[in-house]
Amino acid sequence: MPLKREQRLLSLAEAIGDALLTRGWSLSVAESCTGGLVGHLLTDIPGSSRYFAGGVISYSNAVKAHLLDVSEETLIRYGAVSPQTAAEMAGGARRALQTEMAVSVTGIAGPGGGTPEKPVGLVYLHLSAPDVEMGERFQWVGTRLENKWHSAEAALQLLLRYLQTTRLSSDQ
Numbered sequence: 001m002p003l004k005r006e007q008r009l010l011s012l013a014e015a016i017g018d019a020l021l022t023r024g025w026s027l028s029v030a031e032s033c034t035g036g037l038v039g040h041l042l043t044d045i046p047g048s049s050r051y052f053a054g055g056v057i058s059y060s061n062a063v064k065a066h067l068l069d070v071s072e073e074t075l076i077r078y079g080a081v082s083p084q085t086a087a088e089m090a091g092g093a094r095r096a097l098q099t100e101m102a103v104s105v106t107g108i109a110g111p112g113g114g115t116p117e118k119p120v121g122l123v124y125l126h127l128s129a130p131d132v133e134m135g136e137r138f139q140w141v142g143t144r145l146e147n148k149w150h151s152a153e154a155a156l157q158l159l160l161r162y163l164q165t166t167r168l169s170s171d172q
Contacts, residue, residue: 009041009156010044013041021050026098027103029042031104033123038103039057064080064092081118082106086125090102103125104126105124105152107138109121109147111144121140122139124138125155138151
C-alpha cells in the first residue's frame with residue numbers, strides 16, 4: 001500500500017477510535033468483498049480493543065444468513081450485493097457482537113462476477129447506530145485490490161462522518 005494511503009487510512013481509523021472512546025461506544029464490522037480489510041485497519045491502532053469488538057467476514061450467503069441473520073428472502077429477492085443485504089448485515093453485526101455501531105460492506109471486487117445490472121466494482125455500505133440507519137452506493141473502477149481498498153476507505157469515512165456530525169449520546 002502506498003505510504004500516503006496508509007497514513008490517510010490510519011488517521012481515519014485513529015479518529016474513529018477517539019470518537020468512539022469519547023462516546024463510550026463499541027463498534028463491529030460485517031464484511032464481504034473487503035475480506036476483513038476494514039477490521040484490519042481499525043485494529044492497526046494501538047488500544048483499539050477498547051472500542052472494537054470484532055467482525056464477521058461473511059463471504060458466503062450461508063454465513064450472511066447464519067451469523068448475521070440476513071434473511072433468505074432478502075438474499076433471493078435482492079441478492080448478496082444490495083442495499084437491503086448491506087443493511088441486514090450491519091444490523092446483524094450490531095446484534096451478534098452487541099455493539100452500539102456497526103458498518104457493513106458488500107460488493108463485487110472483481111475482476112469477474114459482475115453482470116450488467118451489478119457490474120464489477122459495485123459496492124454497498126451500511127452504517128447502523130442507535131439513532132440512524134444509513135447506506136451508500138459506490139461504483140469503483142479498478143483492480144480487485146484497488147476496489148477493496150476504496151471500499152474499506154469509504155467505510156471508514158462513513159463511520160467518521162457519522163461520528164463527527166452527531167451529538168454525543170449523552171446529549172441525545
